[in-house]
Amino acid sequence: QVQLVESGGGLVQPGGSLRLSCAASGFTFSRSLMDWVRQAPGKGLEWVSRINSAGTSTDYLHSVKGRFTISRDNAKNTLYLQMNSLKPEDTAVYYCAKDWPAVRPPGQGTQVTVSS
Numbered sequence: 001q002v003q004l005v006e007s008g009g010g011l012v013q014p015g016g017s018l019r020l021s022c023a024a025s026g027f028t029f030s031r032s033l034m035d036w037v038r039q040a041p042g043k044g045l046e047w048v049s050r051i052n053s054a055g056t057s058t059d060y061l062h063s064v065k066g067r068f069t070i071s072r073d074n075a076k077n078t079l080y081l082q083m084n085s086l087k088p089e090d091t092a093v094y095y096c097a098k099d100w101p102a103v104r105p106p107g108q109g110t111q112v113t114v115s116s
Helices: none
Strands: 003-007 010-012 018-025 034-039 045-051 058-060 068-073 078-083 092-098 110-114
Touching: 003 092, 018 034, 018 092, 018 110, 034 078, 045 068, 045 078, 045 092, 058 068
Parallel strands: 010 110
Antiparallel strands: 003 018, 018 078, 034 045, 034 092, 045 058, 068 078, 092 110
């Protein structure tokens, strides 16, 4: 059974940074393309970033490009999202996802709130 457990969210001021983590189990993480998606209050799920299985290719939502960095540690079965220069519009619950968009993220997500 696929398990994805997100952590690292919190309250941060505009311009601040956070590093999200996602611990994966129940599947072969090192062979899986992974995504981060988010859900802002009152809105649907929005794709944020993608990384290939080897960690050699990444892609980003235009509005986060240059501010967010996705990475992975296949030895630790962990996915990361480094978020810098955070803006209020980045406020959302962040989820890691496997098989996006075919499969809804199974985890509880981690709340990121950007506010002064």
